[in-house]
Amino acid sequence: MTHEPLPPSRLRLPLWLAGGAAAAYGLWGSAFGTDTDPVRVAVLVVGAALAHDLLLAPVVVAVAWWGRHLLPAPAQRWAGGALLVSGALVAVAVPVVGRFGARADDPSLLPRDYAAGPLVLLAVVWTVAALGAWTSHRRAAR
Amino acid sequence: MVRRPRDLLTAPLRTPLPTPPDRLRVGPLREGAWSRDDADTERRASWLGLWLGVTFTVCLLTGLWSHAVQHDWLPVPSRPRDLYRVTQGLHVVTGLAAVPLLLAKLFVVYHRLFTWPPAKDLGHAVERASLLLLVGGSLFQLGTGVMNVAGWYAFGFFFTTVHYWAGWVTIGALLVHVGCKLPYARRGTRRTTTAADPTASSRRAFLTATGVATGAVVLTTVGATVSPLAPVSVLAARDPRRGPQGLPVNRTAAAAGVTRVDPSYRLVVVGATTVELSLDDLRAMAQTTARLPISCVEGWSADADWTGVAVRDLLALVGSGTDRQVRVDSLQRTGRYRSSVLQPPHVRDPITLLALRIDGEPLHPDHGYPVRLIAPNRPGVMQTKWVGRVVVL
Numbered sequence: 391m392t393h394e395p396l397p398p399s400r401l402r403l404p405l406w407l408a409g410g411a412a413a414a415y416g417l418w419g420s421a422f423g424t425d426t427d428p429v430r431v432a433v434l435v436v437g438a439a440l441a442h443d444l445l446l447a448p449v450v451v452a453v454a455w456w457g458r459h460l461l462p463a464p465a466q467r468w469a470g471g472a473l474l475v476s477g478a479l480v481a482v483a484v485p486v487v488g489r490f491g492a493r494a495d496d497p498s499l500l501p502r503d504y505a506a507g508p509l510v511l512l513a514v515v516w517t518v519a520a521l522g523a524w525t526s527h528r529r530a531a532r
Numbered sequence: 533m534v535r536r537p538r539d540l541l542t543a544p545l546r547t548p549l550p551t552p553p554d555r556l557r558v559g560p561l562r563e564g565a566w567s568r569d570d571a572d573t574e575r576r577a578s579w580l581g582l583w584l585g586v587t588f589t590v591c592l593l594t595g596l597w598s599h600a601v602q603h604d605w606l607p608v609p610s611r612p613r614d615l616y617r618v619t620q621g622l623h624v625v626t627g628l629a630a631v632p633l634l635l636a637k638l639f640v641v642y643h644r645l646f647t648w649p650p651a652k653d654l655g656h657a658v659e660r661a662s663l664l665l666l667v668g669g670s671l672f673q674l675g676t677g678v679m680n681v682a683g684w685y686a687f688g689f690f691f692t693t694v695h696y697w698a699g700w701v702t703i704g705a706l707l708v709h710v711g712c713k714l715p716y717a718r719r720g721t722r723r724t725t726t727a728a729d730p731t732a733s734s735r736r737a738f739l740t741a742t743g744v745a746t747g748a749v750v751l752t753t754v755g756a757t758v759s760p761l762a763p764v765s766v767l768a769a770r771d772p773r774r775g776p777q778g779l780p781v782n783r784t785a786a787a788a789g790v791t792r793v794d795p796s797y798r799l800v801v802v803g804a805t806t807v808e809l810s811l812d813d814l815r816a817m818a819q820t821t822a823r824l825p826i827s828c829v830e831g832w833s834a835d836a837d838w839t840g841v842a843v844r845d846l847l848a849l850v851g852s853g854t855d856r857q858v859r860v861d862s863l864q865r866t867g868r869y870r871s872s873v874l875q876p877p878h879v880r881d882p883i884t885l886l887a888l889r890i891d892g893e894p895l896h897p898d899h900g901y902p903v904r905l906i907a908p909n910r911p912g913v914m915q916t917k918w919v920g921r922v923v924v925l
Contacts, residue, residue, distance in 0.1 A: 435671075478635065500769055
C-alpha cells in the first residue's frame with residue numbers, strides 16, 4: 391500500500407517549542423542539579439538505545455524472520471504472540487528472578503519464590519499458544 | 533509569494549542536506565532490505581503510540597505529583613487518606629505497562645532506523661536526533677524504574693533526582709516526536725472501510741498480543757499495591773501481606789542503625805515550651821486508632837490499624853497551635869529520610885499520629901519502635917520512623 395507524506399500539523403511548532411523547553415530544562419538539571427550523575431546517565435541513555443538497536447532488535451528481527459520461514463502460517467501468529475508476551479514478562483522479571491536487590495536484613499523485599507512463578511507463567515503462555523495454533527490449524531484443514 | 537512568520541521561523545529547517553554516496557548504502561540500508569508495508573507500519577505504530585502516549589502522560593503527571601508532594605511544592609491536603617497510594621500505584625503500574633508497549637513499538641518501527649538518505653533536510657536531521665533522546669530516555673526511565681522497584685540500585689546514582697530530570701528530557705523528546713508525527717498518527721488510527729486490507733488480520737493479532745502482554749505485566753505486578761491481586765502477582769517485588777507484623781518494610785532498624793532503644797528514651801517535643809515524654813507518658817495520653825496505609829514511592833502499599841497520640845494533642849502540651857509546620861526527627865543518625873516536615877493540613881488532621889502500636893501490638897523495630905509518624909495521604913519515605921524529636925517550626 392502507498393504511504394503519502396502529509397503536511398505538518400499546525401501543532402508542530404508549539405509542540406516543538408514546548409518539547410524543546412522541557413528537554414532543555416531536564417538536560418540543564420541533569421548536568422548542573424544536585425545529586426545527579428550526568429556522565430553515567432548520558433552513558434546509560436545512549437547505551438540503552440544502542441543496546442536495543444544493535445543487540446536486542448537484530449535478534450528479535452532474526453527470530454521473527456526464522457519463524458516466518460519455518461512455521462506454518464496459523465502457527466506463526468500464535469508463536470509471535472507468545473514470544474511477545476513472554477518477552478515482556480521476562481523483561482520485568484529479570485530484577486526479581488535474579489534477586490539482585492535482595493538484602494539480608496529485609497526479607498519483606500523479594501518475599502516470593504521467583505523461580506516457580508515465572509516458570510508457571512511461561513508454561514501457561516506457551517500452552518495457550520500451542521492450543522490456539524492447533525485449533526487454527528484444524529480449522530484451516532477442514 | 534507571501535510568507536507567514538511561522539514559515540520564516542521554520543525556513544532553516546527546510547535546508548536540504550546532501551545525500552551520502554551510494555557505496556555507503558550497504559546491509560540493512562540497501563534498497564528493499566526490509567519488506568515492510570508502509571501503511572501497515574503506520575497503523576501499528578499509531579495505535580501503539582497512542583497507548584504509549586496515555587501511559588507516559590499518566591506516568592508523568594503522577595510522577596510530578598509525587599515529586600511535588602515530597603518537596604513541599606504544593607499545599608497538599610491530608611485527605612483523601614489513600615490519594616498518594618493511588619497516584620503512586622498508578623505511576624508504577626503505568627511505567628510497567630509501558631514496557632511491552634515500548635518494546636512492541638520499537639520492533640514495529642525498527643526498519644525506519646535505516647531510512648535512506650539518513651536525513652533529507654535539517655528538520656529531518658533534528659527530528660531523527662531527538663529520537664536518540666526519546667528512545668534512550670524511555671528505555672533508561674523504564675529500565676531503571678523497574679530495577680528500582682525491585683530494590684536493585686546497581687545504577688549507582690540517587691534514583692529520585694536522576695529519574696526526575698531524565699523524565700523532563702524524555703517527555704520533551706516525546707512532545708517533539710508527537711509534533712512531527714501527529715498527522716500520521718491521526719491517519720493511522722482512523723478506521724477505514726475501504727477496499728479489503730490484506731494486512732488487517734495480522735495487525736489485529738499483533739496489537740492484541742501486545743495488549744495481552746501489557747495486561748499480563750500489570751496483573752503479575754500490581755498486587756504489590758492492590759492486595760486482592762497479590763496471589764497472582766508472582767513478579768511483584770513486594771507482597772502487602774508479608775513482612776514483620778504483616779507489613780512490608782523499606783528501611784530496617786538494622787539498616788538505619790537504630791537496633792537498641794535505651795530505657796531512658798524520651799520523646800522531646802519543642803514548641804512554645806519543651807517537654808520530654810517517656811514511653812509510659814505517651815501511653816498514658818489519649819490514644820487514637822486509625823486505619824492508614826504505608827504508601828511507598830516504590831509502588832507498594834499496605835494498610836494497618838495504627839494506635840498512638842495525635843500530633844495536634846502533643847502540640848497542645850507545649851502550648852503550640854496547629855497552624856505551623858512541624859518537623860519530625862528520627863533517632864537514626866544518617867540517611868536522607870531521617871527527618872520530615874508536616875504541613876499545617878497534616879498537623880491539624882486528627883489521624884496524623886505518633887504511633888506506638890500496630891494492629892494492637894507494640895511496633896516491631898523495623899516499623900519504627902518506639903514511636904513512628906503515620907499520617908494520611910503521605911509518601912512512605914515521609915512517615916518518619918524511630919522518632920526522637922518533634923519540633924514546631
